[in-house]
Amino acid sequence: MTSEAKAHAMAQTALYSWGQAVAPPRLVKNRENIVFEAHLKDGRHVALRLHRPGYQGRAGIEAELRWCAALSRQGLPVTRPVPATNGALTGSVANRVTSCVEWFAGEPVGAGDLPLGPDVAHVRAEAAELGALIARFHACCDADPPRGFTRHAWDAEGFLGERPLWGRFWEHPLLAPDEAAVLTQARALARERLAQAEDFGPIHADLLRENVLRGPSGLALIDFDDGGPGWRLYDLATALVQGWGDPLWGAQAQGLVAGYRATRPLAPDQVALLPLFVALRSFASAGWIVTRAEASDPRQRLYLERALDLARHLIARTVPWKEDE
Template identity: 70%
Template structure:
């Protein structure tokens, strides 16, 4: 990770591709992607992103932005790409691809370390709204499929192959020998079950609470960095995985499915695969955290425990949220 000072210098240089800004940009987050809030000289309010090297590449980032542009054209509440002064979707500064999208005013509906908040009715209502938003995303994508959507696919290989997109979760260093054997076995089981999934197309792939904004006009979806071709159930699963163990998880799961199904079909045999996809997200996160945090980070243990618990539910064919209701 680069220092905040270096990131600010890179951001000010990057903004030249969009005509510059009258005031220094405000650092929002310095993580894998570095994000700044800025006002361009022409008055547009934008989020400037310095994309992490080695993940998507310039073609991949531009594929994401073309999709978001198509979604915004259809009225979806997603960030609209802001093209450079030369009409390009991206720029370059040092080793990073840069991009700007329109700023969306809103507040994240939560964070990963926060419990589901409110009454059961409130949690269910919010989940219904998110389910409808995800359904709208899939409907809009099918109505105008993105061109040249050359992104890493969330398919069997991406989840469970020898080189999963987010790492070999069954080799997490904090797994015991028995636990590693269990996850390896459940990896094989998941591959068998995954063959039953049917609905495949462009997905967001990261509908976590911090990527869903509550705005005056309803919910909006941001941060398409992980988007790609994939199973549609994975979008529902990423919206659910942070509820693991919460007493209101069952209400969230029920509301999410209800909201989705109110706009787009979700056959019972496909709904029955939702626990599989929640487990797949937990597996992916257990692989992801290994290289993203220190061994002492509490998320290392948390993500391993979650993966093992959801693997057990997968073996037993039991929806994990039913015990939360």
């Protein structure tokens, strides 16, 4: 991780490309991408992003920004790019590509935002709202497909190939031999069943709760860094995966699907594949965490337990949430 002092120094330098800020920027996130909140001298309120080296590259980042601009023109609540003073979409500092997008005022959605003791109807309604927004997003992508979309693909190779985008999850160093065998078997079954998925196109690919904000005007989508070509069901699965272990997970799944179907078609045989894609997201996360945290970090084992549980459901052909809520 980059030190806060170095991150602030890079941000101050990067902001020269956008005419500088009226005050020191505020550090929001210091992970692979470093994000600051800043108020530019021209009055614009932005999120400054210092992109991780070696992931998307300048062409991929600029494709993302053009994509978000096109989505915004269709009325979708997404992060709009803020061009630099020279009109470019990106800049540079040290070994990082930099960009600015308009700041969204809002808080991430999630269980913490619900009133005490939420009932099933409330959970289902909130999930339906998000499902409808995801459907609108996919429809907008189809209406105006992104151009020059040089991005990583969330396809069979990206999930399950010899070099998956987020790592060889079935070789996680904390796996016991019998656990590794479960993930290896699930990997093979998942590749077979992916042949049944039909809707492939531009996706966000990281619709976790932290990337869906609730503001004064409703829900909005941020952080398209992982976006690329992929199965649309993966966006629904990613929005759902954090509900693992929640007693109302079934209500979340039902609401998400119902909200999506109210806006965009989703055939029953495709809905039946949703557990597969939730498993795929859990596998990807188990691979991702290996190089992002110490071996003693509790997330290592937590992500593995989730992946193993969903792998066993995949092997048994069972749904991992209650369907009668």
